[in-house]
Amino acid sequence: NAGVTQTPKFQVLKTGQSMTLQCAQDMNHEYMSWYRQDPGMGLRLIHYSVGAGITDQGEVPNGYNVSRSTTEDFPLRLLSAAPSQTSVYFCASSYSTGGSETQYFGPGTRLLVL
Amino acid sequence: GQQLNQSPQSMFIQEGEDVSMNCTSSSIFNTWLWYKQDPGEGPVLLIALYKAGELTSNGRLTAQFGITRKDSFLNISASIPSDVGIYFCAGRPGTYKYIFGTGTRLKVLA
Numbered sequence: 001n002a003g004v005t006q007t008p009k010f011q012v013l014k015t016g017q018s019m020t021l022q023c024a025q026d027m028n029h030e031y032m033s034w035y036r037q038d039p040g041m042g043l044r045l046i047h048y049s050v051g052a053g054i055t056d057q058g059e060v061p062n063g064y065n066v067s068r069s070t071t072e073d074f075p076l077r078l079l080s081a082a083p084s085q086t087s088v089y090f091c092a093s094s095y096s097t098g099g100s101e102t103q104y105f106g107p108g109t110r111l112l113v114l
Numbered sequence: 115g116q117q118l119n120q121s122p123q124s125m126f127i128q129e130g131e132d133v134s135m136n137c138t139s140s141s142i143f144n145t146w147l148w149y150k151q152d153p154g155e156g157p158v159l160l161i162a163l164y165k166a167g168e169l170t171s172n173g174r175l176t177a178q179f180g181i182t183r184k185d186s187f188l189n190i191s192a193s194i195p196s197d198v199g200i201y202f203c204a205g206r207p208g209t210y211k212y213i214f215g216t217g218t219r220l221k222v223l224a
Contacts, residue, residue: 042202058211083127090156100164103147105156
């Protein structure tokens with residue numbers, strides 16, 4: 001299994017540009033989520049999905065869109081990039097079984113908005 | 115919104131020393147997770163806790179789910195240089211949402 005994969009690893013955008021961060025998992029996990037990590041702060045939840053066709057907002061959703069057409073993929077779209085969106089973005093997937101659950105993270109996408 | 119206070123923010127210790135860190139919440143959690151993040155990498159799950167009072171070990175790491183369900187603790191025994199990194203706690207209040215602490219930056223002096 002490749003686990004959770006994210007592309008690209010690095011990206012530089014100009015203010016106002018749009019782009020899509022890709023996330024895929026091959027573990028058949030039902031739950032996927034996007035976080036952003038800023039210096040000195042923990043990870044903050046942007047959006048999450050509990051299954052194909054179902055998404056919901058997290059703590060900091062403004063400026064981002066998501067969709068979940070398949071179990072495997074959960075792309076994050078920046079509609080009009082702003083310097084405040086400069087951050088490291090992590091995708092995660094998780095499963096729940098027998099009363100336990102766990103969460104796996106991808107390697108991250110480092111985004112710089114000029 | 116819900117917040118997790120993680121302490122200490124950073125610590126420098128000598129190789130071989132034991133390390134303790136903790137997280138406290140303003141609300142009750144059903145699950146606590148502890149992660150380690152190395153520079154340039156995503157967080158890696160160390161220990162998961164599911165019941166109040168639960169004590170779980172993973173090698174030299176031991177974590178506990180607080181009785182009040184509002185806190186959790188992580189201990190590292192006999193630290194080694196590769197323990198350096200950022201340790202995060204994360205709590206799940208009852209849905210699929212996880213809330214993360216701000217991290218404890220650990221540096222081990224050989």
